[in-house]
Amino acid sequence: MFEGNVRLISMLGVLTVIVIASLMLDYFHILRRPVRISMGIALLAMGAGAVLTLGAVLPDNHFYGQVCAQVQTKHKVVALTFDDGPYSPYTEQILDILQERNVPATFFLVGSNAAKHPQLVKRIVDEGHQIGNHTYTHVDLLKLDRAQAIEEIDRTNAVLKSEVGFVPHVARPPHGFRDPAIMDVMASRGLSVVEWSVMSKDWTNPGEEAIVERTINKVKNGSIVLLHDGDGIAAKADRSQTVAATRKIIEKLQAQGYRFVTVDEILKSREAK
Template sequence: MGAFYLAALVILWAGRRGNVSRKLAAVASVVCLLAGSGALAAAVYPWGNSYGITVNRLQDLPGKGVVPATAGYMALTFDDGPYPPYTDRLLDVLKEKKAHATFFLVAEQAQRHPELVKRALAEGHTVGLHAFRHRDFLKLTEEERQKDLALGKKVLHDITGKEPVYWRPPHGFRDFSVMEVAAAEKLTVVNWSVIPRDWTGIGKQEIHNRVMDKAENGAIVLLHDGDSPFYKASRKATVDAAALLIDSLREKGYHLVSLEEYVQAEKRPGQ
């Protein structure tokens, strides 16, 4: 019996991080009920749209058409900006290489550097929301979560004139109720499939190699042009790695796209 309760708690813990499928949670819930623990059954059960879709690869994005089997698409995504001078330099690199990326912005940073947000949008990048303030959403109340997302959306809308539709939760942390708040705010949750851990002080070559090892069609790469919440660390290695990566990935035949660009490209017939 002890092992059974332990297993249920492990599922609950993993579920809070979005790592348990809806089906598995439902099965675990029924087992809990049969074993006589109504409370555990209720806790584990995936209520409502609490297990909403998390996009980990480009193919998961809603609103796209049929993915051509031969196409190799990848997306570079950058979190925690805008953060001068690294966001500026990164935009320079992307412009020079004619590549588009996706930025998940901390909205209170966006308020400090609105010109960088406008520039990213004007140069064809997708602007998504990371949070108004960079906090672990699992530790916030329902009201705090809702307020943070609504304010973050408003700030980005005020700067760009566009409502963000993609949201990356800080640290990727989400659970049933975080997903519900995201759905209520009409945000699609986007995490990643490749995580080179560029914030750990590794050099550009190591960042580059870690991404290349995991490169595949539809991969979404998590990188950082910012350093939330203190904004002290250098992001030079990431910016330099981005330049190397764009060249290497193109050599391998990948198209580098922003999330919006991918959805648009997939809608076009005959491609």
Template sequence: MRQTRHSLTRRHFLATGATALLGAGVSARPAAAWAGSAPTPESEVDAGPMVMALTFDDGPSPQYTLQVLDVLYDHGVRATFFVCGDNVGRYPDVVRRIVAEGHVLGNHTWSHPHLDGLSAADVRDQIQRTQDAVTTVGGRAPVLFRAPYGDFTDTALTVCADLGLRPISWSVDPTDWANPGADTIVERVLAGAATGAIVLNHDGTEGGDDDPAPGSGGDRSQTVAALTSYLPQLIDAGFTFTTPDAHPRPLP
């Protein structure tokens, strides 16, 4: 575990070039201390009291991502979008708007498969292709990864280590993709709101419009309606919002 945490932090520094932090009290570790160890998924963000993170998966979508961006813009909130490479190629203008408005792009594989059903080579291809697509369209390589369905397999975590990706899970899952009703999504998010919480939302349709999430029909309107309601409530309660890339997991 100790080596894993070193790996995460060190690799994050390398990926972001945040060398100033290394010189500000955090010791640089020799490569041998972390090389070869795979990171573990992070389900919370360590960014101080009353700070949370909003995440949106399976996009970008030319319809719902733009609506989500409008709501975030209205409230001056930055979020993380875990995109599928397949959708990045389809909707590059949406990707560019995500970046232009200060949000963060994460890697959510190319076509949203169950990683535990793929060969090691195919898992690596899913992640690497998406890394390349986001880098080309978004202008920088992602440093965050989320496995579809939360299937953070050993192979996926090894690829994360190789590519300098931090695996990001979540602590609040309102199951918005199943369309339980906007009010229910709001209740679930507000109930889970806490310091360090990472909220899982869905702005897109996994794997593209021809492969909607089971039972959802690809409709994310409840996600947008819920966000419009719970975001100002969380702000009024004193919460602020960040993105996990800005807060490396601390050394133990």
């Protein structure tokens, strides 16, 4: 539907010009009869802007191409995903809990954090977890040009390759934001875009109980849960609420009969339509 170099910002720019021009025509009573055509065009352009923006920011929207936010399955499987790490000591604490409960998870790693903590990246992989690319500096990719976006992805892949010997085949753009050019960049690197269906806003540190409740209440078969072991590249925020909540989320969902799997495995459990 879109060319691979189309940017959201360019499309919104064109629509803004159309809206302003149409409103001016309407203001000067041009194209007002028999109906207010220019006002109609302005409204259509605003609606198109809303559709284009929602396609970029909603995690389960496929407007710019296929993303994975959850899967349809009759199996009681759920995938935990941890973003923004590695970030000591929280990544280690989460790995300890996952190991204790024999739970595999998926870590979307920030390249610059991975460069600082090679031993943690190795531990994540050695303990059977999946890794994904979450850019090098955790920047909003919609604000970068295509070459800069490619650099964010490639630098991260290069760090991960040097540390664990392979590059991931899944990526999560920071905040989940993407547009046609970003989807094209991901595809050119063999990366599937993985979003999420359950989010507790754990990064705001709303309290351990809130993180647990919000997660448990929304989980269903095939859910992908968004959590954070890291804090962008700032690495300042405390993640102990997420650590404590992770333990409880695992205990409660296991008690309900859920089985935890990696993103790759949850994709395999997807039912044929």
